[in-house]
Amino acid sequence: MPETPAAPDGKRPTLADVAARAGVSTALVSIVMREAKGAGAATRERVLQAARDIGYRPDARARLLRSQRSRLLGVQFGLQQPFHADLVEGIYAAAEPAGYQIALSAVAAGRGEQRAAETLLADRCEALVLLGPQAPAARLAELARQLPVVSVARRLRSPIPGLEVVRTADDEGARQAVDHLVGLGHRDIAHVDGGRAPGAADRRRGYRTAMNRHGLGEHIRVLPGGLTEEEGASAARGLLAARPRPTAVLAFNDRCATGVLDVFLRSGVTVPGDISVVGFDDSHLARLAHIDLTTVGQDSARLARLAVGRAVARLEDVARLEGEDAAAWEDVVAPRLVVRGTTGAPR
Amino acid sequence: MPETPAAPDGKRPTLADVAARAGVSTALVSIVMREAKGAGAATRERVLQAARDIGYRPDARARLLRSQRSRLLGVQFGLQQPFHADLVEGIYAAAEPAGYQIALSAVAAGRGEQRAAETLLADRCEALVLLGPQAPAARLAELARQLPVVSVARRLRSPIPGLEVVRTADDEGARQAVDHLVGLGHRDIAHVDGGRAPGAADRRRGYRTAMNRHGLGEHIRVLPGGLTEEEGASAARGLLAARPRPTAVLAFNDRCATGVLDVFLRSGVTVPGDISVVGFDDSHLARLAHIDLTTVGQDSARLARLAVGRAVARLEDVARLEGEDAAAWEDVVAPRLVVRGTTGAPR
DNA sequence: CGAGGGTGCTAGAACGTTCTAGTAGCTGAA
DNA sequence: TTCAGCTACTAGAACGTTCTAGCACCCTCG
Structure with missing residues (x-):
């Protein structure tokens, strides 16, 4: 039988509730929840137990609001495009080990790219990964001026500052x-x-x-x-x-x-x-x-990995902001032919 | 030429920045941005202009953090399922007029339903819409104890308190x-x-x-x-x-x-x-x-509309919390046969 | 015995919003 | 005149976190 969430007043439990129950300060609970160092083993366990007891769950929004870094990657994809599904899957897999979360925003019938990107920006993403964007280059440039942007599977004639490209050859x-x-x-x-x-x-x-x-x-x-x-x-x-x-x-x-x-x-x-x-x-x-x-x-997995890698590199490695290697604005992944049953010698 | 986003210190502009530029209080800017009443026409225009000038964009997280209501619907879907794509499309369309936002969380290869639901909860969604969930009924019940849940296209043998069902017959x-x-x-x-x-x-x-x-x-x-x-x-x-x-x-x-x-x-x-x-x-x-x-x-559009409708009704209509009509825990939508070219009289 | 340097913990100020409770100024009725 | 009731606005406290100080303690070393 799972425990009752048991917020006394029906509201969602907060750090303060956990702190009160464990008899410590909210700051310490925060430390424990983040798995940061600075808490003793015994207390740590006591806090975790208290959190479990009342069914505490950290509030992602508050967390992001406070911390300067949101560690959030915005991904814009086409809802009806199977290949994008593969890419998104790869992106989830690549972002996790790097310590980033993913916010999805779909492009669908009544919901254009503009709209999709807007909501990602409003959600405070640190960088944008756009899958097969169709928007005009000027619009991409405008986005790239605001935050790091990686375009996947869309080639650009000429480099745009702040925008990187990952694509198949x-x-x-x-x-x-x-x-x-x-x-x-x-x-x-x-x-x-x-x-x-x-x-x-x-x-x-x-x-x-x-x-x-x-x-x-x-x-x-x-x-x-x-x-x-x-x-x-x-x-x-x-x-x-x-x-x-x-x-x-x-x-x-x-x-x-x-x-x-x-x-x-x-x-x-x-x-x-x-x-x-x-x-x-x-x-x-x-x-x-x-x-x-x-x-x-x-290679959708590779494309995804490269895209996330580039976004993360831009965010973490401040040095690059100056060095900005002009040659390295795009990754081109080699395709590989998979021979199956629909090709043979002509009669 | 689009205007420069022009945050003086490189940070993203906030209410305070707009307020300073327009010469008003942050509270008033908030009023204007929310299109709430309580601001004069002239000031309103001045504030909007200031916001445009510096490229202000409201911070969704902060907004949600403060307001008691998040007006956010969490949607869990299968990344590789085309039918879910149709449903999500319908959900976007239905949520907007009701004044709700959508947070997407995908179920994919390395990302189970548990995980997908967790992130939605952490994001402070007010209700969950689960598309074709495969989780055991006990798990669904646990979720439903925490917030309103609508299951789409998954039938349940018996009603679970807090969980509603929308499905095709x-x-x-x-x-x-x-x-x-x-x-x-x-x-x-x-x-x-x-x-x-x-x-x-x-x-x-x-x-x-x-x-x-x-x-x-x-x-x-x-x-x-x-x-x-x-x-x-x-x-x-x-x-x-x-x-x-x-x-x-x-x-x-x-x-x-x-x-x-x-x-x-x-x-x-x-x-x-x-x-x-x-x-x-x-x-x-x-x-x-x-x-x-x-x-x-x-009828994916109809299923989507019903699911959103149920979620919203549960959130808005507090009266139902008591009346709770037991008979109405599921919507069953009639399918309709579409006759095309793959059926004919037997030889 | 005092200085230096960990640990383990806490108080209190952020973060960018919205909300509550006002205040000031104006209009109109008694 | 006075006061009630509007409208336009503002100060300051939330919201639930994280972050910056800093305190109290216990070691160790000179």
Whole structure:
């Protein structure tokens, strides 16, 4: 039977309540709760017991209010984006050992990025980690003027003071995919792109460059796509109608590739027999046995770790404020191709 | 060019800074910022201008600390569950007009429900909304003793004081699906279930009851499934091997149904020609043109609205603390069948 | 025996708000 | 004139923590 929370007057118990029960000062209770040094072993135990007895729980807001440092990292993410979920998971894991807490703020239908960032600022976060932000660079610059900001998976043309970037080498990923396909014997390789989505431009460029390098410039074919299954499917329908049909397709991401696959299957086009398909992200989707998608993997755990690392470094290491190494404003993580069952030699 | 945030000493501006600049007291600035009455029009404008000038932004923590009411709703959700994303979206939308803020806490790989709930409590939420909680009833009861708790999409065998439930009538949903299929002429209808997932037991029961009611008891066939594509796929492989093959399948949810569909397509079994498939949830997935899944829709917006409504009612309406209508501890929302392209008459 | 340096603890002032109880000035009625 | 009742405003005390001093004690060393 769990003990009754037992605040005498129905209010939530405070430091003072614990102090009174243990017969010590509030300051000492604070010391014990923070696991700071400066309390004797016996007293420490007595205080902890008292806290347990009355069901005391430190008030995070009051704590943050008082301490100069809030040790709070604000994370803005897209509620409907599975890849962001992976990143957030990694961020939780990375922030904890560094002694930071996470405040989440979602970007959703009726809730834009502006709004999401506002609430994080109001919550007194020390730094912001933005996942795939779509806001204009000027807006990011404005934020970066107020506190350290790390942008994940969104590339920026030029450095912005106070803003750092962590991203995957998207062009390199596209290159790996093309190399793989060419290695299998493919020549007519199409790309279903991601439009204006973060990373799309780089992947497009990487595809083009790689094709040219293999002397396949005349086979370059970019179809407008997007980040959802729907958009992949509609692009795939276009591909089926095209003559000659490509023998391989590189899709913008895994969801897009799934849409492509689905249309192919329904039309009796076998994969990889008739056409090979490559995705991007290595999300859970791709790993499912029945999809078994060859894809370019983004290392979400690594991206998360780097993002948190950068934010923390900016906060802790005051020295950097002066040295500010201009070259080190972005981390570019290498992608790695994961070969599964949707690619093979052309017939 | 946006104005410089311009805190003279590099710290974030406070009420006092605004007050000094506008030549009034901090209390008056507070009044203006809260849009409370008690300030003249001219002064109000002057204060607002001063606030804009120095880039003042109210400190949410300090505000919550002082005011007795925090007007903060804690929401615990599964980071990897798309349906929860829909619910959170609805919750944001419902909380705003009621004048409540949302604090998110994710359940993820290294972060259990216990942990997620702890941080919400520490953040001083006034009430908790738990999305599909898996914690044992005893744990929920313990939470409910401390503050109002609403459980969404998790049914409870018996009422727990302080805990309310908002859920879909899962059994009714399964019934609708079976009725639809029987109406089309199907008799041999299998069910790929969700194991111990929230709602799975009810859907199983609804399926069994409906089959019996149609005199199809001998055709009842429940295959162990789960909430992911993977599990749906593996159940589907089992179905293909079975003799006689069923002419229709009701899957636990849309993801599961997608897995079933995929295996069928790969094996040359046409849908709905050879076999009809029905999902559950009406998630984004089901609506995609190329999947076009007949499914039992859960009204996430409505569930969200009800959950927030209950939480708010508990907080605002003190009278209820006494009247406590025992009959009204749960809201059951009717599902509605959405007929799309994966169901048809059996051959 | 006194100086120096730990420990273990406490009083009281922050932190940035909101809230309570005012005060001052004006208007209008008795 | 006086007083009641408004409106516009302010001083100062909360809120629940952490932080800065500093006190009292016990060692150890010269």
